[in-house]
Amino acid sequence: MYHKLNTMSCTNPNPWYAKKHTHHSQFSDIEFIEAFEKAVLDPKLFNHEAHLRLAWIYLQNFGEQKAIEKTCSGIKHFDIVCGNGDKFHTTITVASVKMVRHFIKKSKSASYFDFIEEFPQLKVAFKEILGQHYSPEVFISKKAKVDYIAPDVLPFD
Template sequence: MTDDEFLASFSACTLPPEQFSHAGHIRLAWINLQRLDFEPAVEATCRGIRAYATHLGAATKFHATITVALMHLLRAAGAGERDISWYQFVNANQELMHDARAVLARHYSSQLLDSQASRERFVGPDLQPLPVRAAGP
């Protein structure tokens, strides 16, 4: 499925739930980071995941802090670089693809990530700052 097909299917809420696993979440964020500046990409990703989860009857599954923190980590890993493909990004970022919780645990305690406040709105990290990318989208 091309990025355009994935995004169209996701946006129309016709993407099968099994195709919106962790990798699907990362792909959505990557597509938005490829096409938009950072803040609009975060807004589009959060809005889209909320709408999709609501469509599936799982609105409470959306976690604002995990979503936004992962977008910071993805941007720092090069997700906004327009000259790499999705497959190149995946190959270069296996830890984010297969153990994102461990990456998040460097920045967030489980107590903070498990809080209702961090589920409802973005909360900054309590362990290490999230990476900052000075240049690019």
């Protein structure tokens, strides 16, 4: 589980460090979180599904509010270190965590990969799900990028 993260040292190097990963699924949850939080995860691997996995892991370990905080601060940091620092969108990120939480409450899955198999719509119809909760105008507003705006069409719970 995520809480059992070991610290890295010269005598205890990370086994994934020298590997060439081509997909985030090649990391264990612990390795994935560690690489993400240290911003050493290849940005090409941090796709939409990896964002969902991040939310799932944080929700499993910290509950909704702390998962939102960690997801937002983590993605902002990752964007600054690995990108241009201009891609983070608060409302989309918070809404994503809330959507993952909604489906976790219905899930029988013990792993992220079983979870996403159980609810593939999060992966393949994410924009459509967001559209059930928000009008399109919300996402183009500058306020929504910086501050969380609650759904204006249908609440999450």
